[in-house]
Amino acid sequence: MSDLSITDALFFDRAEMDRDRVQSMVDGSLHGADDGELFLEYRQSESLVLDDGRLRSAAFDTSRGFGLRAVSGEVTGYSHSSELSEASIKRAGGTVRAVLSGDGGTQDDAPAGTNRLLYSDDNPLGQVEFAEKVGLLREIDTYARAKDERVRQVMASVSGEWQAVQIIRAGGLRVADVRPLVRINVSLVVGQGDRMESGSHGTGGRITYDGFFDPATWKGAVDEALRQALVNLESVPAPAGELPVVLGPGWPGILLHEAVGHGLEGDFNRKKTSAFAGLMGQRVASPGVTVIDDGTIADRRGSLTVDDEGTPSQRNVLIEDGILTGYMQDRMNARLMGGRSTGNGRRQSYAHAPMPRMTNTYMLAGSHDPEEIIKSVDRGLYAVSFGGGQVDITSGKFVFSCTEAYMIENGKIAAPVKGATLIGNGPDALTRVSMIGTDMQLDPGIGTCGKEGQGVPVGVGQPTLKLDSLTVGGTAV
Numbered sequence: 001m002s003d004l005s006i007t008d009a010l011f012f013d014r015a016e017m018d019r020d021r022v023q024s025m026v027d028g029s030l031h032g033a034d035d036g037e038l039f040l041e042y043r044q045s046e047s048l049v050l051d052d053g054r055l056r057s058a059a060f061d062t063s064r065g066f067g068l069r070a071v072s073g074e075v076t077g078y079s080h081s082s083e084l085s086e087a088s089i090k091r092a093g094g095t096v097r098a099v100l101s102g103d104g105g106t107q108d109d110a111p112a113g114t115n116r117l118l119y120s121d122d123n124p125l126g127q128v129e130f131a132e133k134v135g136l137l138r139e140i141d142t143y144a145r146a147k148d149e150r151v152r153q154v155m156a157s158v159s160g161e162w163q164a165v166q167i168i169r170a171g172g173l174r175v176a177d178v179r180p181l182v183r184i185n186v187s188l189v190v191g192q193g194d195r196m197e198s199g200s201h202g203t204g205g206r207i208t209y210d211g212f213f214d215p216a217t218w219k220g221a222v223d224e225a226l227r228q229a230l231v232n233l234e235s236v237p238a239p240a241g242e243l244p245v246v247l248g249p250g251w252p253g254i255l256l257h258e259a260v261g262h263g264l265e266g267d268f269n270r271k272k273t274s275a276f277a278g279l280m281g282q283r284v285a286s287p288g289v290t291v292i293d294d295g296t297i298a299d300r301r302g303s304l305t306v307d308d309e310g311t312p313s314q315r316n317v318l319i320e321d322g323i324l325t326g327y328m329q330d331r332m333n334a335r336l337m338g339g340r341s342t343g344n345g346r347r348q349s350y351a352h353a354p355m356p357r358m359t360n361t362y363m364l365a366g367s368h369d370p371e372e373i374i375k376s377v378d379r380g381l382y383a384v385s386f387g388g389g390q391v392d393i394t395s396g397k398f399v400f401s402c403t404e405a406y407m408i409e410n411g412k413i414a415a416p417v418k419g420a421t422l423i424g425n426g427p428d429a430l431t432r433v434s435m436i437g438t439d440m441q442l443d444p445g446i447g448t449c450g451k452e453g454q455g456v457p458v459g460v461g462q463p464t465l466k467l468d469s470l471t472v473g474g475t476a477v
Contacts, residue, residue: 006176007042015084015085017085022168025038025090027170029094030070035070035331036068039350041349043349045060045162046160048137048157049156050156052141052153052154053141064082065084066088067350067352068080072101074336077100079091079093110169111312111331114305116305118206118297120208124207124209132213133209136158136212136218140156140222147222148190150192150230151226152191153189156186157183160209161182162178165177165179167308175310179206179304180208181205181301183445183446184217185200185446186201186218186221186222187199190226197233198232199227200225201221201444203220204444232418235418236476237474238417238418239476240476243469244408244467245467245472246374246377246408248384249461249463250441250443252385253442256462257458259424260291260426261293261318262358263275263396264324266329266334267355268393273393273394276324280324280325281323282323283322284319285322286431286432287321289319290321292316293315293318293328293342294360295313295359295360296313297360297459301445302360303359303360304343304359307354308354309330309345311341312343313344316328329345330344330346330354331345347454348456355451357451358449362440365438365440366437366438368435368437373464376466378409379410381405382413383404384405395425417474421474422470422473423470423473424471432470433467436464436466437463439464442459
């Protein structure tokens with residue numbers, strides 16, 4: 001069954017709406033607008049959390065609704081409702097037309113179509129019984145405690161969602177997408193004497209639950225969380241000061257996402273509030289640094305067959321060999337900047353208007369062996385995993401806390417450290433990259449990005465990187 005057929009059944013058959021009448025309402029509501037669409041959404045989501053052998057929470061939710069948008073110049077009229085009916089859509093049409101100044105607008109060209117599918121349209125929530133999911137979580141708890149007697153606490157969770165969307169534009173274009181999304185996460189606390197430390201690991205993507213029941217998958221998550229926790233149990237206070245910093249591959253790309261990626265989104269550059277505004281075609285990073293945002297990678301957490309405006313996702317080169325070559329665009333900002341959408345118009349739900357957002361953002365591999373990069377550092381920090389962070393888009397300044405990091409002494413990885421933070425400026429940090437590894441990895445499928453109160457799933461990645469100097473905040477006295 002095609003995505004259009006699936007979504008027609010959800011939005012028109014169930015709600016007893018007529019497609020031709022709804023199309024006529026969209027045409028009338030957007031007459032004279034520069035752009036706009038009707039966004040229909042149906043979503044099922046669930047989450048199960050096991051804490052110390054007890055099911056702490058189990059939630060299941062179904063939501064359905066629409067968002068109607070009309071765009072005139074830089075002004076957006078947006079109306080949304082959880083009542084999916086022709087009467088509600090008609091009322092919304094009267095609301096969004098308030099932003100139109102006469103009927104002088106020229107409707108922007110509709111997105112190109114695509115027959116590409118990046119993930120299955122199967123609903124993962126209905127494939128596995130509730131009892132089996134609880135049983136999986138209990139197996140994780142039992143396995144973790146049997147692995148090491150120092151395990152004091154185990155928390156495991158499984159979450160999934162199935163989102164079906166249809167986008168209707170003036171003139172009759174209809175685009176649909178059906179998106180699965182699942183994730184498993186394991187967090188452990190280990191103790192030795194009076195000291196306790198934690199570790200966590202998760203994995204997921206636009207896939208079904210099937211792979212999670214493979215022991216290799218969930219045992220791998222437990223093993224990695226335990227490894228991280230035991231490393232932290234041996235950690236010493238981190239030093240402070242200006243140090244060479246080596247970033248590990250994969251998840252450390254979250255620093256690239258936050259400190260650089262947001263600054264390359266179209267809205268910040270159109271408004272000139274980004275540190276990268278006005279620098280198109282100029283060198284913004286060291287030679288060899290190439291940054292990509294790619295929403296077309298099959299089954300990845302940040303991938304989209306089409307974005308939330310109906311534009312097919314793309315592989316967008318943002319920085320090529322250190323030169324700024326592109327921004328991530330939704331339709332409105334692209335039009336106002338004289339360009340085309342790059343397939344990055346995203347929204348959290350029908351209750352939110354779209355804006356430029358990342359998909360899977362990563363740096364390409366370089367030519368240096370990772371061991372060679374470590375050997376090049378006499379004394380520095382090797383940061384393997386990150387927790388929370390803060391970024392100022394306008395200045396590019398960032399602060400990130402490390403959840404796993406080590407000292408580098410005489411070209412070798414030495415003692416693990418705790419309490420390390422990385423402090424710097426994203427655009428400046430890109431110019432300090434001196435070695436890029438051959439080992440580019442994507443993260444395991446756990447990222448969620450927040451912007452202006454909206455959260456969307458994303459992916460990150462990078463190879464091992466050496467930054468010649470970065471401010472390290474530590475707790476060593």
